[in-house]
Amino acid sequence: MKRCKNAKVNWAIFSDKYGIWFSDTEHTWYERDPNKVTDEEFNMLIENFNSKLKSFDEIWFYYNPGRFHPLYKKLLANNSLKDKINTFTHIKEIQ
Numbered sequence: 001m002k003r004c005k006n007a008k009v010n011w012a013i014f015s016d017k018y019g020i021w022f023s024d025t026e027h028t029w030y031e032r033d034p035n036k037v038t039d040e041e042f043n044m045l046i047e048n049f050n051s052k053l054k055s056f057d058e059i060w061f062y063y064n065p066g067r068f069h070p071l072y073k074k075l076l077a078n079n080s081l082k083d084k085i086n087t088f089t090h091i092k093e094i095q
Contacts, residue, residue: 003091010056016071019048034071042074050080059085060094 001023004011012022016034021027037045052058059081063072076085088094 002095014045014049014072014075016033016045017029019045020052022025022052034069037071042071045075046079049075053081053084056084061085063087063089065089 001011005023010022012020015021015027016037017032018027019051061076076087078081081083
């Protein structure tokens, strides 16, 4: 996030409750186990992901291989923007 702010580029996080959450958006704190996301909720998260990120040419998605939840792996495998997604594990990998 800091690197994006310094470069003045758009950034967002993926929330298992709110979907794509851009930096200019505020939500209340929540605690949720990603294992509790239902199929219906997951489908809504996919729709949210696709609609909010479709205008971007590139999507950079951070993941920690040792702590990458299956929900996020499923998200990356089931969205319609796969050709735009670059995954990275270290900040130095970002172009």
